[in-house]
Amino acid sequence: MEHEASNIFFPDIIEPIRQIGARQFDFSRQVAVMAIVNRTPNSFHDQGRTFELSRAVEAALKSVEEGADWVDVGGLAFSAAQPELSVAEEIDRVVPLIAAIRGGTDAVISVDTHRTEVAKAAFEAGADVLNDTNGLREPGIAEAAAEAGAHVIVTHSLGGPNKMVFRPSYQDVVTEVADFLRQRALYALNKGIPASRIIIDPGHDLNKNTYHSLELTRRLREITSIGYPTLVAVSNKDFIGETLDLPQGQRKEGTIVANVVCILQGARILRVHDVRDTVIAVRMTEAMLGWRGPQTPRHNLV
Template identity: 35%
Template sequence: MLPLRGSGVSIMGILNVTPDSFSGDGAYHDVGCAVERAAALLSEGADIIDIGGESTRPGANPVPVEEELQRVLPVIRAVKEQLSVQVSIDTSKPEVMEAAVSAGASMVNDVYALRRPGALEMAVRLNVPVCLMHMQGTPPNMQTAPAYTDVVREVSHFLSSRVRAGEAAGIARRHLMVDPGFGFGKTFQHNVQLLRGLSGLAAVGTPIVVGVSRKAFVRRLASVEQEDDDQTAQVSAGLALYAVSQGAAVLRVHDVALTRNLVRTWEAMASPPLDDGNAQLYGSLV
């Protein structure tokens, strides 16, 4: 089963256990700190915790398999032992996928969309939900000179092709999600065009995951200063809500409570009429 709520939008809380995360939140490579952060994300309303041990920020260099395993496995085990929450592993390496699922992860989130050698076969064998992301280039070079004729059409075509590849290999469609990959091999204008055209990805036929949280284009879009984390969080949550209005089913975010409250309030107000159940939900948010 996909890690989706029975109704409404699912919130994926980001837990980076890297020393060089693009968002500056990678201080959780200490297991104790990581579990505390996961607990906080869960208490704020996260439906799943996405744990990553390799930075995919622009210019990032690859991390050896063993180093990535040393970063993520102790955290996954500790989170699963101490908290009742689903865990996703953010990796593109088949060895890490296998070990992470064995340690308790129940989903794979792959920025390479299972294109690395052995990744597709491993995903088939693991039989867990997979998120396939679009990225033009690779993290070391993806922002050098990204180019598209029609970014929405090209991203949609790529994701559709990866879904077909997954199905052909033996992954059930019900186990697949797609992520357009905001900030991954895209200019500011590409990101804005892709967000505006997000509803066009519905043709792919799977749930859409959106991660705009703390991305550079978010700050630029709202003219937010680099060091203003509060404003960045607010703008990120606002764009996440816009993504929901365009069909996003899962939001991958750093600021769970802020995003959750916006989305749940919007869901309550968008559900006519405002019955007792919706009124109770709305009342819990104010």
């Protein structure tokens, strides 16, 4: 519903109280912060800073100390402009990292992969969630998630990881993304993944230009109204850089604004690089929405 005298949208969320791994979330009144930790030499933001295993583990555990509820582990970048990576190599990147994180925290762990064998290995190592930027199109991956009892994040992209999509075009990007997410969520249901374990992501900048991503952000309520908890991954992306004419490393403030706008339209999970700053922005937003009280209230003010 739309809040009276405001432009805030509170979607009717399917199973808003979710047990994900060891942690419980109430997405009717809570926003989860997901930290990004990539063991890749070519991720668009970190550029390999957490490629070495010990640095990746350190970054993951630090993000939890800074307030992250969730750590998203990836071993393969989305970009088509990269060398071929075998399934075995991707497993070697993500599985030791997931195992090490699981040994140090009860935070939710997701694996960012579109490959079935990688997903299976990640679940065995302790991952709670499949974050699939390919929309569950790989044969067997939905069944693997269902068998593991994992949550799945169904993300929109036209071509999927490592596929070149030249000048992506849409008649209406929001309508087309929403239709895709409904169809792939239905596919997940038919493969045995219950609605209570489905999360959706419109895929900002994934086979989309800046105008597409801005339109998705403006009209995000059309995505969140589908009913599944909505994740947004806008952190430091090129649509922010192009909008503000800012390079990587100078997009933090733009990212925070975009994330807050998404929360006000119903987003409930934020995938981010700058955890501490995002946690502060999220907790303040939750307080202004009446979902939490002040940490140190003073009742004697006059």
